[in-house]
Amino acid sequence: MQFTLFGLLMLAVSLAVASPAEEFEALVEDHWAWTLEQSPQLRTHLGDSGANDRWGDMSLAAHAQRDTRRAEFLAQLEAIDADALGEQAQLSYAMLLRRLQSERSEYRLGLHLIPINMRSGPQHLHSLQERIRFSSERDYRDWLQRLQRMPALLAQYREVLEEGIAQQRTQARVVMERVPAQIDRLLAGEPADSPFYKPFRAAPEGVPESQWVELQGRAAEVIDRELNPALAEFRAFLTGTYLPACREQPGIGSLPDGKALYRFLAGYFTTTDMTPEAIHAVGKAEVARLLAEMEEVKASVGFEGDLQAFNTFLRSDPRFYYETPEALFEGYLAISKRLDPELVKLFGKLPRMPYGVRPIPDTIAPDTTTAYYSRPAANGTQAGYYYVNLYRPEVRPKYEMEVLSVHEAVPGHHLQIALAQELEGLPMFRTTGGETAFVEGWGLYAERLGYQMGLYTDPYSRYGQLTYDMWRAVRLVVDTGIHYFGWSRERAIDYFKANAGKSEADIVNEIDRYIGWPGQALAYKIGQLKILEIRQRAEQALGEDFDIRAFHDHLLGAGAIPLDALERRMDDWLLEQRG
Known part of the structure; x- marks a missing residue:
């Protein structure tokens, strides 16, 4: 394409006078395209098969490059006049700003150096196949490519974990002790028994038999000669190097600057x-409220004995x-x-x-x-x-x-x-x-x-x-207890058992989940509680005019937004409903 001098000047003028809304829209599109480029797994989850042959780069260099790029996005975003944007664009601006700032904080605090727990990590990547339709030969060859690239990915995980040891950013030992057994389950049996081989167990329509046999053989060969040896080597690293260096205390607060984390x-x-202290107090208040309601149910079924005895009865x-x-x-x-x-x-x-x-x-x-x-x-x-x-x-x-x-x-x-x-x-x-x-x-x-x-x-x-x-409610107490107030794992389990009727197996898994994923349980x-507070306020204000269907439709009508933004949105809706 050729431009005249006048055309180039007009293009420059149009770019120079782009509105804040246009600048923001362009930035959002640029950031999203970069996000998808950085995460082939996300693309697979979204149904985009264009990157199904590779994994995201987990190396230390890639983490550093991503932090640099986020800093650039953040500078561009802060240069845009947010006040000139429409209502939804302002909310998107605030959410993107928060996201970039949080991701940069995660990197600065070293949280990227703790990438594995019992529920997340390379030992679970076989589950990604459930997001793939496997309807063509290419789908199977892409999965083969991913299997071949697993050894390099495991090496990147090892690099990150080694840096975590150096920077005293390690996972709790009690959580990581579960991971070697998870890898053992991947290695058990013949290559065709591997969860990574699962897509090759049933022949699809449209793939000639000769090609299917070749694909099956290649998959078994890659698992046997490349993937399984790499998994075994990674397991040996975990048991011999990483596990001994893991923190003995379950809480992240035991790490340097852990309470700030x-x-x-x-x-x-x-x-x-909200501070951890305030969250802990809310949790205890909710536990007390719910205990009273549970006592009422126990009495209604005529059970004689205290709540602990009732919970034991229900478990057994x-x-x-x-x-x-x-x-x-x-x-x-x-x-x-x-x-x-x-x-x-x-x-x-x-x-x-x-x-x-x-x-x-x-x-x-x-x-x-x-x-x-x-x-x-x-x-x-x-x-x-x-x-x-x-x-x-x-x-x-x-x-x-x-x-x-x-x-x-x-x-x-x-x-x-x-x-x-x-x-x-x-x-x-x-x-x-x-x-x-x-x-x-x-x-x-x-x-x-x-x-x-x-x-x-x-x-x-x-x-x-x-x-x-x-x-x-218990989560609020035990998560803050473990990670901020220095509770032991046993104390957290005992508190859970004393106040909830869940089975002991569930309770132990839950406590270990909180240990491995600090803060998420909050x-x-x-x-x-915020949604209930908003609904109660609307019901009181509108009385008989309160429409639960309209309330829910508006509550869900902007997606999953921050709680302060949700409160403002619903307050505006309430004003409209009141005329």
């Missing part, structure tokens, strides 16, 4: 300026448990089918994207929680999935299944996340992501909506709802 994480996950009586994983899974499916028809009572707008129910993979089930949710692909190529833990059904009580389902599926995570992905006119970083305090706060708030959906009619199911609410209850 935790204060940052508390603010990051709650999107508030066979009537509350399925005998087989298959029966447990059927129970989850039956509950999920009951939820959808009730949603119209509470929401005017429902997501187009459906969800399904899947078992948590056997390789990770022993070390993970009771359930989790996997969001839909952003391009609509995959539904959302509610994953349930079928490992040891004798510790998965029936009375928790309703409350768990409304949290993870609908009206909890699936409804909120699918609606956010369908919002129009917002940048991708808002529709495909968002603040944990909103996402998890909504999930916990949704548990209370079960009453309005006709759930918890059985007193034991009501006790299950209170148990789950208590679980999140988001649930803090987010829920």
Whole structure:
């Protein structure tokens, strides 16, 4: 393309007079493109297959380069006049500013040097295959490329962990002690038994048999000769070098400047300026409130004995448990089918994207929680999935299944996340992501909506709802206790057992999760309490004119935003409703 001198001058003039809105839109697009470039795994999660043959760069040099680039984005962003932007663009500006500042703080504080725990790390990368459709020969060859690139990725993880040792930024030993056994499960059996080989177990349509046999052979060869030796070497590094250097104390506060680390994480996950001391106090107050409600349920079923005896009864009586994983899974499916028809009572707008129910993979089930949710692909190529833990059904009580389902599926995570992905006119970083305090706060708030959906009619199911609410209240106490006040793991487990009716297996897994992921556990209850406060204020102000469907539609209508922004948004809505 050729430009005249006048054309070049006009182009320069048009660039020079770009409005703040245009500058911001260009910056958001540039930042998102860079984000996708940095994270092939994110692209896979979003349904984009263009980077399915590689992993993100985990090296120290890549971390440093990303921090430099974020500094450049931050400088560009701060040069834009935010006051000249529209309402939603101002919110996007504030969220992007917060995100860049937080990511730079994470790097400065050395949190990138603690990239592994029992629920996250290279030992779990095989689960990414569940986000891939595997409908063409290319999909399988891309996965082969990823398998071949795993040894280099493991070397990068080792480099980061070694630097973490040098900078005294290590994971808690009690968490990392679980990881070698997770790697052992990957190495067990023949190459065809490996979770990384799973896509090659069933032949797809459209791939000639000769090519399929070649792909299977190549996959087994790569796993046997390249991937498994690299995993075994990484395991040896963990047991011989990293584990001995891990911190003995469970709390991140035991590291140099550890309390500052935790204060940052508390603010990051709650999107508030609440101190760990204040969060701890809120948790204790919620525990006391819920204990009183649990006592009422205990009395209603005529149980004689204290609450601890009641919890022991619930943990041990066979009537509350399925005998087989298959029966447990059927129970989850039956509950999920009951939820959808009730949603119209509470929401005017429902997501187009459906969800399904899947078992948590056997390789990770022993070390993970009771359930989790996997969001839909952003391009609509995959539904959302509610994953349930079928490992040891004798510790998965029936009375928790309703409350768990409304949290993870609908009206909890699936409804909120699918609606956010369908919002129009917002940048991708808002529709495909968002603040944990909103996402998890909504999930916990949704548990209370079960009453309005006709759930918890059985007193034991009501006790299950209170148990789950208590679980999140206890989190505030034990997470701050472990990471800020120096609690031992045993003290945290004992506090949990004394105040919640969950099984001991779940409690131990949960405490180890909090140890390995400091601060994240705070988001649930803090987010829920803010949403409940906003709803109570609206109900009191509007009285009989309060419309729960309109309230929920507006609450969810901007995606997962910070709690202070949510409060301002809903205060404006309330003013409009009052005329």
